[in-house]
Amino acid sequence: MLKDKKHIIAIFSVIIIIIFIGVIAGIFFSPESFGKYGHYRWNANNENASLKMVNQNINTCKECHESIYQLHEKDAHYSVPCVDCHGAGNLHVEFHKSGDSTNISAKQLAVMPKEFDFEGCLYCHRKLKARPADFPQVNQEEHYKFLHITDSKTKCIECHNPHEPIFLLTDVKQSRIHPIINRCTECHSKNPEKSFKEVSDHPAIFECKDCHKEVVNDFNQKPHHKYIDCRTCHLYHKENETTGRIYKNGNAKFCLLCHEKKPFKDEKYPPKIDWPSHIGNLSILQKSDEKICLSCHSEQIHKMDLKVKENPHPKNWRPEHKDFAKEKPEMCKRCHTTNECASCHLKNKPQTHNDSWLKGHSIAGEKNKTSCDFCHKQNSCNSCHKVVMPHPKGFDELHKEVVSQKGREVCMKCHKENFCGQCH
């Protein structure tokens, strides 16, 4: 038996009393809802959730500014939300939704900041190595030099409408990958020696003049060629409907980026016009006319007749390509896939060319030889007939020599044994 039972009981009583006091104090002093779903104050969650929203969603802006929203939605800045340039907009929305127009101080606060000069634009568009190469970037100094802008403090918005920015690609996508080629493996059979992470790192494999020789040659004699190149105005070849398209479909806004008369621009270069009075001054044009600059000025740029189908292949390419493909199949494969051969040679064979075609084709050949020439080469008859087919005019007088040279077997392929006896 323990000697000092009393002491132990006393000590334990004290401990238990302290615990009791602690529990009671815990209940009284711990804040409401503490420990309800964990070791935290549950009400704090509602407090955190009930703060006011500041940055507005683009859909809120759309409710009132529908027309600007529509314009913005269609152009390159469609993914840039309103708040990025115009500020959070909470006071603006609050004021205009309250309907209380008498509160002047609230009205002043509700004005959106629009002080974004070029610094604001350069937040996104300043040329930096760390930016993805396919993102449009500009070196402000070079850009102004190129455009002969004299005042270096000119704001971007003087020329570019931020809701409808028309931009010129400069260094983006240097490489010109062929429009027909979609995959690396279509050109590279083995693993290529060097891998190109960015498409723009790939060396150019075609030049615009490869296909549009006439146009490029013509362009090189016109004034524009000293200052700009094809890509300044034309979008790259793409798979979709933008193939070869000019920016803004060549509407005046695009040409005016360089050619509109503005106080901050050099007066002489490039040549300037007053806008929109330019249209009004010319009696031939009505203001409502949907003319684009090219309607009048196309001659100063380049030939507009593209004739793409003749380029790069000559006119009579179709019947001749067979020999070329046999000799240099690798050349074809630079642009075309082998599937493309099958698209004509298997499926698109004329329906008349069935198994019995060989017997009856002479009739069609005599009737309309040009339809044969569309696919077949001029001398393709020779490979079987060994003579000019169909027989040219005056052949009946010449046939004696042909028979003596090439033997009767050549004739017997088509003509029956007793054919000679009809005359001889």
Add this chain to the structure above:
Amino acid sequence: MNKIERRKFIKLGLYSTAGVLCGSLFAFSKIEQDANVDNYEALLKFDWGFLVDTTRCIGCGACVRACKIENNVPESYFRTWVERYEIDKNGNIRVDSPKGAIESFKTDNFQSEDIVKAFFVPKLCNHCYDSACTQVCPVGATYETPDKVVLIDKERCVGCGYCVQACPYGCRYIDHEKGVADKCTLCYHRIQKGEAPACVNACPRSARIFGNLKDPKSKIRRILDQRRYGQLKPDLGTNPKCFYIGLDKEVV
């Protein structure tokens, strides 16, 4: 005399115990009738996750500016910021984030011809599943909500700064004006109203993606299922919930 006192003492003890038990029963029964229970269960359906596509980020700092205004973040502190990594041909690495990139970046740090690789990495609170900051808080002011967002109870916080030191990602700061710790809340007030966080709302390149990880149809879930991604400092066992596409080995 002694005997009587002991009896009295025991009586007193028994009565007080009974009183405490009754009192606590009464107190607990009151809590269980609370109307917010539904809210709690509703929140369990969510697990908010964040995804950053570093290959798309252009370092414009729109997110930083939007966050600053949305949450009234004090000067010189940031809840989200954008870091820039530049590696030159000699293997030198420069990492910078001037003013958290609130005014974007002005120039390249190396000669631009020398740079072989450069990219931006936006950073924010990772809202870890096993967050260090929640574990060290001595007063239970930092907590994880049922929808898995790490938040701060500003009434409860005593501003001791343990959490600021514990966070391996440097995402916390002490708001000296209020004397409490503060950090990214994933804009809890916005997401509870069905809006995206301010930085996601402001991003012009959709480099920031936010959504419910428990919803198999959400955009974030679909991307995480398809693409390869990384986390920051995964070896620390914090189990961060902010995922990065195109994360480089140099990024810490």
